[in-house]
Amino acid sequence: MAQPKKLAEYERKRDRKQTPEPFTSKRRRSKGPIFVIQRHDARRLHYDFRLEMNGALASWAVPKGVPLEPGQRALAVHVEDHPLDYATFEGVIPAGNYGAGTVEIWDNGTFELLERKRDGGLTFRLEGTRLEGLWTLVPAHLDGDEKNWLLIKKHEEVDRV
Ligand code: MN
Numbered sequence: 744m745a746q747p748k749k750l751a752e753y754e755r756k757r758d759r760k761q762t763p764e765p766f767t768s769k770r771r772r773s774k775g776p777i778f779v780i781q782r783h784d785a786r787r788l789h790y791d792f793r794l795e796m797n798g799a800l801a802s803w804a805v806p807k808g809v810p811l812e813p814g815q816r817a818l819a820v821h822v823e824d825h826p827l828d829y830a831t832f833e834g835v836i837p838a839g840n841y842g843a844g845t846v847e848i849w850d851n852g853t854f855e856l857l858e859r860k861r862d863g864g865l866t867f868r869l870e871g872t873r874l875e876g877l878w879t880l881v882p883a884h885l886d887g888d889e890k891n892w893l894l895i896k897k898h899e900e901v902d903r904v
Pocket of ligand 1: 783785789790791804842
């Protein structure tokens with residue numbers, strides 16, 4: 744099956760014969776688009792935050808983990824899209840490969856996209872096992888780098904029907 748072009752960078756960085764990471768993008772039934780947060784104990788520990796968008800997982804690496812207190816923000820480095828099957832991946836990426844280290848699912852579930860801004864900013868409600876509530880991801884271009892976004896915990900809506 745042909746892969747979306749957007750996964751070209753993912754594939755370029757990895758050798759299928761050397762890593763157990765998935766290369767397929769099959770959509771499974773769920774009540775909404777899925778998200779996953781993976782704890783990735785690589786050269787530097789970080790949390791990979793992924794949202795299902797357009798047949799792939801849009802992905803950000805969050806060095807300090809997902810902010811939990813309203814108003815709290817964390818650097819989120821935009822990285823290459825991952826295939827949908829990555830959402831269930833846990834395992835060890837062997838030494839010498841891109842992202843070598845252990846990947847564990849820290850949370851997963853579905854999300855509701857509430858707003859998509861012209862600059863790419865996203866506001867969404869996560870419905871996971873650990874996490875529930877509103878977050879926003881905004882391109883922040885910190886230090887002039889367009890890959891540097893911010894993940895911000897939002898206050899709950901007070902007038903939610
Ligand atoms: Mn990672």
